[in-house]
Amino acid sequence: MLALVLGYMVKGGRAQATEPETAIFAGGCFWCVEADFESVPGVSGVVSGYTGGTLENPTYRDVSHGGTGHYEAVRITYDPERVSYPELLSLFFRSVDPTDPGGQFCDRGDSYRTAIFVSDPAEREAAEAAKAEARSALSQEIVTPVLEAGPFYEAEAYHQDYYRQTGLILTRFGPKSKAEAYKLYRKACGRDARVKALWGDAAAFSGS
Incomplete structure (x- = not known):
């Protein structure tokens, strides 16, 4: 009987497990936002x-050339029992320059602006x-x-987890892995320096 009761308790616990939720943020270069938030417990x-x-199924070339209205953005999947949506919002604001209307850091233009995309009143x-x-x-x-959240189109495969990729590319510093090139780009773009200058000790990430 005890085993039967425990079995029902386990099943009930599984049935009541919290479903993953998603958040969509635009914070400039999506490589950087992705790297930052993948480090969050x-x-x-x-x-x-x-x-x-407005353009359906846009490519990176479409978006980077302008005129599509699209932002570079990320879709974050998270466990609300471990990190809340307000906590993610706080981290987001403290990882960008939300006072800049023209882009983020060295990346200028509409596709690099900041935005939060919401799916319900809460x-x-x-x-x-x-x-x-x-x-x-x-x-x-x-700014x-x-x-309101609309369709989210996944970027090309070569953009996903760019900060981890080991494939070699040619940079002005010579051949580098994509991960090394990403770090050089992030530093040269001034992202972490600007966030630190703006937010001080409250800055959320540094060189993810």
Whole structure:
């Protein structure tokens, strides 16, 4: 009888397990945002992609050339029992420059702007609260919009986990693995230096 009761308890526990949830953020170069959030406990995966525009099934070339309305963005899958949506929002704001309307760091243009894409009223409320908190913390206008989520198109395979890739490419520093090239790009772009200057000790990531 005890074994039977325990069996039902285990089944009940499995049935009540929290389902993974997703968050969609645009924070400039999606390689960097992906690298940052894949380091967060409770995040099970991050996918780079395009969203917010009108063109169906866009390519990197389409988006980078402009005119599609799409942002470079990431879709974060997370366990809400380990990390909450408000916590992810706080990390997001503290990993970007939300005062910059023209892009992020050395990457300029509409596709590199910041944005939060929400799928329901609860996410919108949390995002607006996080935006207000960021405004108060920085005492500056926050230009990051809170937008309704639409179709999210996964970027090409070569963009996924770029910061981990070992394949060689030619850079101005000579042949480097993609992972090494990514680190050189991130430093040269000034991402971490600017975030540190803006947020100080509250900066969320440094050189992921």
